[in-house]
Amino acid sequence: xxxxxxxxxxxxxxxxxxxxxxxxxxxxxxxxxxxxxxxxxxxxxxxxxxxxxxxxxxxxxxxxxxxxxxxxxxxxxxxxxxxxxxxxxxxxxxxxxxxxxxxxxxxxxxxxxxxxxxxxxxxxxxxxxxxxxxxxxxxxxxxxxxxxxxxxxxxxxxxxxxxxxxxxxxxxxxxxxxxxxxxxxxxxxxxxxxxxxxxxxxxxxxxxxxxxxxxxxxxxxxxxx
Amino acid sequence: xxxxxxxxxxxxxxxxxxxxxxxxxxxxxxxxxxxxxxxxxxxxxxxxxxxxxxxxxxxxxxxxxxxxxxxxxxxxxxxxxxxxxxxxxxxxxxxxxxxxxxxxxxxxxxxxxxxxxxxxxxxxxxxxxxxxxxxxxxxxxxxxxxxxxxxxxxxxxxxxxxxxxxxxxxxxxxxxxxxxxxxxxxxxxxxxxxxxxxxxxxxxxxxxxxxxxxxxxxxxxxxxxxxxxxxxxxxxxxxxxxxxxxxxxxxxxxxxxxxxxxxxxxxxxxxxxxxxxxxxxxxxxxxxxxxxxxxxxxxxxxxxxxxxxxxxxxxxxxxxxxxxxxxxxxxxxxxxxxxxxxxxxxxxxxxxxxxxxxxxxxxxxxxxxxxxxxxxxxxxxxxxxxxxxxxxxxxxxxxxxxxxxxxxxxxxxxxxxx
Numbered sequence: 222x223x224x225x226x227x228x229x230x231x232x233x234x235x236x237x238x239x240x241x242x243x244x245x246x247x248x249x250x251x252x253x254x255x256x257x258x259x260x261x262x263x264x265x266x267x268x269x270x271x272x273x274x275x276x277x278x279x280x281x282x283x284x285x286x287x288x289x290x291x292x293x294x295x296x297x298x299x300x301x302x303x304x305x306x307x308x309x310x311x312x313x314x315x316x317x318x319x320x321x322x323x324x325x326x327x328x329x330x331x332x333x334x335x336x337x338x339x340x341x342x343x344x345x346x347x348x349x350x351x352x353x354x355x356x357x358x359x360x361x362x363x364x365x366x367x368x369x370x371x372x373x374x375x376x377x378x379x380x381x382x383x384x385x386x387x388x389x390x391x392x393x394x395x396x397x398x399x400x401x402x403x404x405x406x407x408x409x410x411x412x413x414x415x416x417x418x419x420x421x422x423x424x425x426x427x428x429x430x431x432x433x434x435x436x437x438x439x440x441x442x443x444x445x446x
Numbered sequence: 447x448x449x450x451x452x453x454x455x456x457x458x459x460x461x462x463x464x465x466x467x468x469x470x471x472x473x474x475x476x477x478x479x480x481x482x483x484x485x486x487x488x489x490x491x492x493x494x495x496x497x498x499x500x501x502x503x504x505x506x507x508x509x510x511x512x513x514x515x516x517x518x519x520x521x522x523x524x525x526x527x528x529x530x531x532x533x534x535x536x537x538x539x540x541x542x543x544x545x546x547x548x549x550x551x552x553x554x555x556x557x558x559x560x561x562x563x564x565x566x567x568x569x570x571x572x573x574x575x576x577x578x579x580x581x582x583x584x585x586x587x588x589x590x591x592x593x594x595x596x597x598x599x600x601x602x603x604x605x606x607x608x609x610x611x612x613x614x615x616x617x618x619x620x621x622x623x624x625x626x627x628x629x630x631x632x633x634x635x636x637x638x639x640x641x642x643x644x645x646x647x648x649x650x651x652x653x654x655x656x657x658x659x660x661x662x663x664x665x666x667x668x669x670x671x672x673x674x675x676x677x678x679x680x681x682x683x684x685x686x687x688x689x690x691x692x693x694x695x696x697x698x699x700x701x702x703x704x705x706x707x708x709x710x711x712x713x714x715x716x717x718x719x720x721x722x723x724x725x726x727x728x729x730x731x732x733x734x735x736x737x738x739x740x741x742x743x744x745x746x747x748x749x750x751x752x753x754x755x756x757x758x759x760x761x762x763x764x765x766x767x768x769x770x771x772x773x774x775x776x777x778x779x780x781x782x783x784x785x786x787x788x789x790x791x792x793x794x795x796x797x798x799x800x801x802x803x804x805x806x807x808x809x810x811x812x813x814x815x816x817x818x819x820x821x822x823x824x825x826x827x828x829x830x831x832x833x834x835x836x837x838x839x840x841x842x843x844x845x846x847x848x849x850x851x852x853x854x855x856x857x858x859x860x861x862x863x864x
Contacts, residue, residue: 268863272859272862272863275768277767277768277858277859277862278859297772297773298772298773298774301767301770301771301772301773302770302772303770304768304769304770305769305770305771306770308770310768310769312765312768312862316761316764316765316768316862317765318762318765318766319762320458320459320462321458329451329455329766329769330769330770332448332451332454333448333451333769333770333771333775334770335448335451378769382770390862
């Protein structure tokens with residue numbers, strides 16, 4: 222299987238309040254279609270690593286290749302476009318835009334990409350909402366949905382541009398058991414049926430154990446892959 | 447960047463924060479409306495002053511002022527060449543106020559391109575007598591047709607008929623204030639005494655009012671021939687030439703041209719009314735300062751609200767950036783919001799401004815001694831409304847730009863990780 226993401230010798234310092242090495246020459250290869258969990262204790266640097274992989278954090282040493290593109294050194298706007306087209310995000314706090322409907326939230330990244338006309342984007346968005354079982358709430362304002370529902374909408378939003386990789390930062394961290402398993406099942410299905418690459422950072426041991434591969438981190442280093 | 451998308455997001459933001467949007471719009475609205483009221487009123491007053499000045503004096507006036515000549519009568523003799531001649535307390539020479547060759551000069555001036563017309567006058571100080579009282583004033587002999595054509599005297603008539611001056615040699619029209627002082631009406635008789643002591647009884651044919659008490663309380667008009675007769679002068683005796691120009695703003699240069707060409711004393715309307723017009727400059731400066739302050743305050747209002755708005759929307763900005771919105775998109779979203787506030791507020795502002803101006807224009811003005819106006823002078827000029835809208839737009843654009851830039855610089859990682 223081809224490698225979709227290759228991070229090599231990634232080192233990162235926190236400068237405030239005292240200089241501190243969060244990541245120490247971390248290297249990982251992720252294959253296409255893998256469902257990967259990054260696990261580890263609080264403060265081990267797993268989230269920091271994820272934000273570097275997500276291209277949002279550009280302040281690091283080492284190299285990051287996604288889909289054979291060397292992303293180190295790109296400008297912010299180029300990276301934004303790259304994220305828009307190739308990456309999907311699911312965060313611990315669902316981060317929907319509260320003023321917009323669920324449907325509109327899902328549509329926004331696609332409208333930004335502008336690859337399809339608005340009508341087609343809408344039908345695609347409804348399709349994605351169906352996939353996460355939220356199509357009946359499509360017209361509701363995002364602020365009126367429950368936490369679990371919001372997270373499912375956030376997953377639909379992450380999927381809208383058919384990204385290469387979906388990244389999750391504790392996607393179930395803020396959810397109860399029932400909702401956690403719904404979210405996990407959605408990820409599982411995406412990985413099995415669509416061969417979607419998924420990288421999640423998680424505290425939840427069940428979630429981690431049920432994924433394809435676990436990367437254990439400790440003190441800024443990968444201890445087992 | 448995608449403007450339609452940014453527009454859609456901006457509109458949603460504005461609608462969901464209805465109260466905040468409304469407050470921001472009202473800030474702009476009051477700023478712009480006050481700006482419009484201010485500038486309309488001030489320019490209205492300025493124009494009123496100019497009109498008063500223009501009514502009172504012709505664009506350029508030619509006359510012989512009383513002046514002391516530098517050269518003395520002794521300078522004509524030969525024996526001063528090796529000596530100083532000093533004359534203490536020299537008196538003005540007894541020159542006639544007559545303009546020499548007045549009609550020939552008038553004809554030549556009328557041919558100048560900038561000149562619309564020239565009206566000759568004969569003016570003199572006189573006493574008006576009605577019964578035992580004496581009222582001092584001036585009497586001007588006018589060419590009625592020219593005065594009508596160029597100086598719009600007809601529109602100043604309060605009662606009676608201007609054309610009576612043409613028909614009868616003993617007709618006179620007097621200012622409203624003067625008529626009131628003497629208690630005369632059209633048809634009554636007044637006797638006129640000249641400085642030389644000649645007396646003549648004239649029939650009041652009507653009254654006029656310029657709205658300027660210094661005129662209405664002292665001036666009177668008769669035909670040139672009548673005044674020449676009272677003064678016992680020949681028909682070539684003309685003391686004033688009143689010149690009307692095509693463009694009144696060119697009065698100064700034209701006056702200078704005539705002065706140099708004909709070696710004759712000229713006075714333009716701005717010089718003649720310099721004290722009246724000096725206040726215009728003060729008003730203009732005041733209008734400028736107050737307008738600027740109003741716009742600045744409105745601008746700071748927008749700046750504050752947009753700043754707060756952005757602080758409240760940090761999470762949204764972070765998520766938009768995470769999902770691929772570029773810095774420009776974020777600037778667009780927030781800039782559009784302030785521009786929409788500015789534009790709508792500006793539109794409301796010009797409506798409110800127009801309303802206030804309309805009310806001001808029907809507000810009665812207490813009748814004073816100096817001017818006579820019934821209501822506040824307001825200048826309804828479309829230019830001010832366009833300017834107001836434009837200012838509102840530019841101010842909010844500037845006030846919104848810096849908060850929007852700040853929004854674009856938000857680091858999504860910091861916000862999302864908390």
